[in-house]
Amino acid sequence: MNGLAARTAAREMGRQRRMAAAQQVAVRVTVYAVAVAAALVCAAPFLWGLVSAFEHDTGGSARTVRGPTTEHVRLLFHSTPFATLVVNTLVVGGLVVVVTLALALPAAYALTRLHRSWGTPAGIAILLVYLVPPSLLFLSLSRVVATLGLADSFWSLVLVYPTVTVPVSVWLLAGFLRAVPVDIEEQAMVDGHSRLGAFVRVVAPLVLPGVAAVVVLTFTLAAGEFTYALTFVWSGARMPVSTGLPAVLGSGDPALWRTVQTGAVLVAIPLAVACGLFLDRFVAVLVVGPDRD
Amino acid sequence: MAVGDRGGDRAGAGQKARLADREGFLAWAFLLPSIVYLTVLVVAPFGLTVAFAFSRSTSEAPSYRFAGLRNFRAIFGDHAFWRSLIDTLALTAVSTVLVVAFGTILANVLLADFRFRRTVRTAVLLPWTTPVALSAISWRWLLGSAGSPVDRILREASLLHGGESPLARAPSAMVSVVAVHVWRLTPLAAVIVMAGLAAIPRGVWDAAHLDGAGFWRRFFGVTLPLTLPVTAVAAVFTAAFTVGDMAVVRVLTGGGPGDSTQVLPALAYLHGVDRGDAGSGAAIALFLFPLFLAGVMVVLRVMRRMGHRP
Numbered sequence: 307m308n309g310l311a312a313r314t315a316a317r318e319m320g321r322q323r324r325m326a327a328a329q330q331v332a333v334r335v336t337v338y339a340v341a342v343a344a345a346l347v348c349a350a351p352f353l354w355g356l357v358s359a360f361e362h363d364t365g366g367s368a369r370t371v372r373g374p375t376t377e378h379v380r381l382l383f384h385s386t387p388f389a390t391l392v393v394n395t396l397v398v399g400g401l402v403v404v405v406t407l408a409l410a411l412p413a414a415y416a417l418t419r420l421h422r423s424w425g426t427p428a429g430i431a432i433l434l435v436y437l438v439p440p441s442l443l444f445l446s447l448s449r450v451v452a453t454l455g456l457a458d459s460f461w462s463l464v465l466v467y468p469t470v471t472v473p474v475s476v477w478l479l480a481g482f483l484r485a486v487p488v489d490i491e492e493q494a495m496v497d498g499h500s501r502l503g504a505f506v507r508v509v510a511p512l513v514l515p516g517v518a519a520v521v522v523l524t525f526t527l528a529a530g531e532f533t534y535a536l537t538f539v540w541s542g543a544r545m546p547v548s549t550g551l552p553a554v555l556g557s558g559d560p561a562l563w564r565t566v567q568t569g570a571v572l573v574a575i576p577l578a579v580a581c582g583l584f585l586d587r588f589v590a591v592l593v594v595g596p597d598r599d
Numbered sequence: 600m601a602v603g604d605r606g607g608d609r610a611g612a613g614q615k616a617r618l619a620d621r622e623g624f625l626a627w628a629f630l631l632p633s634i635v636y637l638t639v640l641v642v643a644p645f646g647l648t649v650a651f652a653f654s655r656s657t658s659e660a661p662s663y664r665f666a667g668l669r670n671f672r673a674i675f676g677d678h679a680f681w682r683s684l685i686d687t688l689a690l691t692a693v694s695t696v697l698v699v700a701f702g703t704i705l706a707n708v709l710l711a712d713f714r715f716r717r718t719v720r721t722a723v724l725l726p727w728t729t730p731v732a733l734s735a736i737s738w739r740w741l742l743g744s745a746g747s748p749v750d751r752i753l754r755e756a757s758l759l760h761g762g763e764s765p766l767a768r769a770p771s772a773m774v775s776v777v778a779v780h781v782w783r784l785t786p787l788a789a790v791i792v793m794a795g796l797a798a799i800p801r802g803v804w805d806a807a808h809l810d811g812a813g814f815w816r817r818f819f820g821v822t823l824p825l826t827l828p829v830t831a832v833a834a835v836f837t838a839a840f841t842v843g844d845m846a847v848v849r850v851l852t853g854g855g856p857g858d859s860t861q862v863l864p865a866l867a868y869l870h871g872v873d874r875g876d877a878g879s880g881a882a883i884a885l886f887l888f889p890l891f892l893a894g895v896m897v898v899l900r901v902m903r904r905m906g907h908r909p
Binding site: 566 | 627641715720736793849864881888894899
């Protein structure tokens with residue numbers, strides 16, 4: 307009697323263990339399948355762009371495979387203003403990063419550490435600015451830019467892009483600042499630093515990893531913006547890569563299609579790799595946001 | 600010395616509070632530059648957009664002349680406007696639903712531990728970190744060129760005949776626009792949902808596990824409800840970036856064939872810049888504002904639920 311019950315129980319436990327193991331395997335298989343499929347789909351247009359970048363252009367006729375060619379890559383640097391466009395993007399992105407940090411770092415500090423009653427509403431209001439679509443403002447901002455004498459100059463983008471990057475940066479930097487224990491700062495003030503001194507000498511160095519993440523994100527957002535760039539800058543040599551490369555196609559030479567694909571891939575990969583390095587940091591602070599205490 | 604003094608000045612310490620120590624002053628000095636910057640370049644230009652919408656302002660005659668409801672009457676009489684308004688709403692709704700669904704799945708997978716995780720994560724970030732216009736160029740080449748994988752698959756499935764491309768017919772062009780939006784925003788939604796998942800204490804899952812909840816039970820009974828607020832935020836951002844985007848349409852289809860994929864922002868650009876009629880361009884762009892407000896409402900509600908006190 308007892309033995310039977312024990313055997314039944316043992317059999318039942320074994321069954322459950324086998325089911326759990328089977329479920330485990332099913333989950334692993336699903337994880338791998340989804341991960342590989344997602345990676346392939348996400349990279350698909352660039353993979354194909356890369357493949358066709360080294361193919362010979364057969365002009366739509368029956369294709370004959372004659373091995374890879376570097377002709378399209380050569381054309382990218384010789385027949386298109388790609389290098390100039392990339393330099394423009396780097397300069398605009400760099401300047402936007404500087405302006406953004408100068409505005410967002412103090413703002414994030416004020417929101418997280420200086421405990422004002424208006425701290426949370428102000429923080430949320432700043433974040434909501436990120437939701438404002440540039441397509442709502444580009445017409446009026448183009449007048450503002452023209453009045454300031456910045457029309458058809460990349461300085462217009464340096465001026466306007468922080469309206470997009472500051473809201474996100476304030477939000478993320480506030481998250482990074484909160485991860486710095488208040489005690490460290492208070493100790494610095496006991497040691498004779500002023501509030502400002504404690505921020506500059508003690509807190510700022512500790513949030514450097516977070517600042518690096520925000521630098522990469524700000525640059526990525528600045529490099530990717532399209533609407534303002536399209537409206538404010540119309541001379542080919544002054545455009546950033548996001549409008550300049552499509553403009554190359556607009557000029558109408560179908561032979562340049564493969565060349566332009568190469569350019570898109572060359573821009574896409576470094577940005578994704580750079581952001582990938584900081585992905586875990588974004589994930590860690592995204593939800594925290596300003597002032598939760 | 601009362602270091603943690605939240606009141607600001609520390610006169611009690613017998614030391615004259617210096618400017619650099621006064622929290623009230625510092626808070627203002629630190630926050631004001633950002634607020635002024637955003638007010639001057641976002642809030643004021645919005646007011647200017649409203650003013651333009653009621654004006655007869657063109658690129659030839661840029662001075663302000665009040666025109667009442669003239670621009671609105673003109674665009675209300677325009678068939679292309681109504682079509683693009685409806686298309687924009689439908690496109691945004693469909694994209695948002697798909698992005699949230701795919702993003703939630705992707706987020707759960709990206710948090711799991713597997714080989715080549717770094718490579719997969721980098722690949723998955725590509726759609727979001729690449730400038731939209733460049734992605735659209737790549738998609739145009741993948742969808743629209745003869746001999747591309749998509750072209751061959753569609754021909755194999757007899758969905759495509761002769762020399763046509765999916766971007767040259769109205770229904771499939773619209774499907775392509777939706778696909779590119781879903782493709783480019785799913786990683787962003789995944790990252791936001793990942794952040795929500797990471798914020799759930801590990802113990803909650805373990806407790807559910809001990810209580811005998813299986814995988815699906817834990818997913819639908821614990822994970823999904825706990826990440827709902829974050830998912831709502833992901834949905835709002837997805838919708839905002841879809842509704843306001845003109846890059847995909849301008850580069851991928853140019854609004855065509857005909858006017859079949861002309862979305863609101865692209866139409867505003869067409870009127871306001873290409874045709875130089877800033878007044879009607881602004882009037883069209885203003886229709887994005889109610890959608891922005893709806894997004895704001897959702898975010899505020901979520902914030903309140905997450906314990907912020909706006």
